[in-house]
Amino acid sequence: AGQHRLWPEIDTLVKQQVSMARLGVGECGAGWQLFAEDGEMRMYRREEEVDGMVVDPLKAVHTVKGITGHELCHYFFKPEYRYDWETTLENMQVLETISDDTLLFFQTHKRIWPASQRDTLFWSHMRRLPNDQDRDGPDIWAVVNNSTDLASYPPNTGKCVRIFLTVCLLCQTRIDPPKDGAPISRDNITCKITYCSVVNPGGWAPASVLRAVYKREYPKFLKRFTAFVTNKTKDKPIMF
Numbered sequence: 001a002g003q004h005r006l007w008p009e010i011d012t013l014v015k016q017q018v019s020m021a022r023l024g025v026g027e028c029g030a031g032w033q034l035f036a037e038d039g040e041m042r043m044y045r046r047e048e049e050v051d052g053m054v055v056d057p058l059k060a061v062h063t064v065k066g067i068t069g070h071e072l073c074h075y076f077f078k079p080e081y082r083y084d085w086e087t088t089l090e091n092m093q094v095l096e097t098i099s100d101d102t103l104l105f106f107q108t109h110k111r112i113w114p115a116s117q118r119d120t121l122f123w124s125h126m127r128r129l130p131n132d133q134d135r136d137g138p139d140i141w142a143v144v145n146n147s148t149d150l151a152s153y154p155p156n157t158g159k160c161v162r163i164f165l166t167v168c169l170l171c172q173t174r175i176d177p178p179k180d181g182a183p184i185s186r187d188n189i190t191c192k193i194t195y196c197s198v199v200n201p202g203g204w205a206p207a208s209v210l211r212a213v214y215k216r217e218y219p220k221f222l223k224r225f226t227a228f229v230t231n232k233t234k235d236k237p238i239m240f
């Protein structure tokens with residue numbers, strides 16, 4: 001099959017997002033402020049505005065025992081599970097199956113008073129990456145979601161304001177094999193998660209409202225999503 005029109009953009013952005021996500025908070029630029037902490041989860045943001053609109057980049061790091069990076073990316077990427085963990089979702093459609101690891105989504109999110117309702121049109125790509133730093137270390141899995149245009153879905157024509165986002169979920173699995181040579185169980189695996197997102201709200205919304213929404217919604221989203229995957233996988237064979 002020939003290359004899809006989006007493939008060059010997807011390949012470039014995935015590589016760029018993954019290298020950014022792998023940088024520690026200290027390395028990727030100053031100005032990151034810790035705004036939420038819960039157990040192993042740390043959430044950082046940078047206060048940035050574009051044309052007077054809040055586009056605060058967000059970077060979250062988390063460590064979850066008992067699941068793999070492949071499992072976390074699988075449940076994040078596949079549409080059939082999204083309503084189970086994405087609490088702010090009102091409607092989700094897969095507009096195009098570009099390939100088995102690349103989908104085109106159209107989503108409307110529940111309205112967050114007093115901001116008007118938002119929708120998003122984005123491609124989503126899931127990929128296993130070679131672990132170039134640690135040769136025999138386990139692989140790295142990533143999902144990148146990036147807003148795109150589609151002639152049949154022009155922005156801001158209906159009730160919703162179109163938001164523009166770039167999201168990267170990067171996961172690395174650590175395996176601590178049992179001393180006695182027993183088979184690897186979920187007690188021997190840990191997943192290190194980096195979640196980066198930049199969301200342009202599209203239309204104007206009060207900075208204080210947006211920052212309050214993000215402060216409330218992002219920690220809730222990551223906790224709820226990781227709990228969902230832990231529960232979904234606990235009685236299943238490990239997907240490495």
Ligand SMILES: CCCc1ccc(-c2ccc(S(=O)(=O)CCO)cc2)cc1[C@H]1C[C@H]1c1ccccn1
Nearest residue numbers: 086088109115118145163167199201214217218221
């Ligand atoms: C005014 C802007 C509001 C706003 C912008 C953006 C998003 C949003 C969209 C997609 C993704 S995702 O990671 O790609 C998972 C697929 O759905 C995360 C967040 C959500 C809200 C709203 C609903 C609020 C929210 C904010 C943060 C996390 C979750 N929900």
